[in-house]
């Protein structure tokens with residue numbers, strides 16, 4: 288068709304494009320360090336036991352398949368607020384938040400971005416960290432918000448560039464929109480300390496910034512639900528204006544079920560009713576009604592105390608698996624006799640390590656050794672197993688010596 292011919296080919300998605308390459312690669316061994324999806328030490332996907340038990344309970348109930356409410360079920364929204372801001376938060380009561388069930392983190396970010404583009408009175412742009420998750424810029428730009436960056440990573444010292452970050456926040460125009468990662472920063476794995484979050488919060492307030500808090504790893508980052516929530520709970524206590532976008536993909540292992548919760552903090556029931564009315568039309572224009580299954584699983588786990596207890600144990604198992612993979616990788620890299628200092632690998636937390644490897648080195652790892660990483664230097668820790676860690680370490684040493 289005529290006008291199709293003029294459409295330019297887009298570049299591939301950095302993450303899912305790499306997954307395709309990995310799947311097509313028939314050589315042995317091959318190692319996928321590209322995507323942030325949990326794997327056991329046997330390199331298998333992990334369906335949480337609490338999820339399996341929840342599904343058995345749901346199946347027995349023979350529930351219908353009617354449409355969910357456009358913003359999701361009340362019980363799911365309430366349980367999500369209890370999980371994120373906590374039962375005692377001043378915002379966890381009717382009239383102080385507007386929550387909807389989004390299609391996981393991406394879907395929540397997408398609706399929030401569209402809502403901000405439609406109604407935010409300030410500049411229609413978002414400050415995102417440098418570096419950040421590759422899809423942040425794509426998502427905001429596709430939805431009509433420009434993006435700019437704030438410093439976040441000190442490549443010299445392989446650490447958080449807290450001073451640079453604070454300087455950049457201090458320079459931001461009043462009422463700018465800024466995105467933070469709630470915990471387990473993707474891709475650096477460096478998070479501000481509790482004290483630093485307090486300093487960031489004061490600066491955010493001074494600049495009257497609007498915060499998009501991307502909460503993709505709560506509980507999964509450290510194994511501690513509350514520790515991983517400290518960033519946005521500190522900000523909420525100081526009444527920072529914020530929308531919190533929570534994903535249940537990683538901490539429930541519900542990646543493909545596309546379940547998450549997004550909460551706008553508001554000042555009054557009057558405001559809440561108006562915002563909800565606008566969100567409903569906006570959601571209707573996107574996916575209309577959120578999917579049933581994932582939300583029912585989350586609801587079962589949050590309401591059944593035995594399942595909640597099991598879930599918290601499994602979060603620790605997953606977080607510890609990643610911690611031990613980091614330790615093994617560091618150990619094996621040291622054993623190669625590499626002259627580099629790889630200590631940062633166990634200083635970073637969560638799903639990723641930001642290795643500082645160059646694009647050329649990463650291309651070599653892929654072409655010569657069939658080890659797949661993002662060309663940014665990001666290494667997805669779940670791809671490291673007891674079986675392949677020595678191979679990975681030796682190959683990294685080969686391309687860096």
Ligand SMILES: Cc1ncc(COP(=O)(O)O)c(CN[C@](O)(C(=O)O)[C@@H](O)C(=O)O)c1O
Nearest residue numbers: 302322323391392393420473501503534536
């Ligand atoms: C910071 C951040 N925010 C949002 C998401 C979206 O997650 P979902 O929509 O599935 O809830 C991810 C997932 N990022 C990846 O783990 C990754 O960076 O590899 C991967 O799932 C992805 O979608 O790219 C993320 O890392």
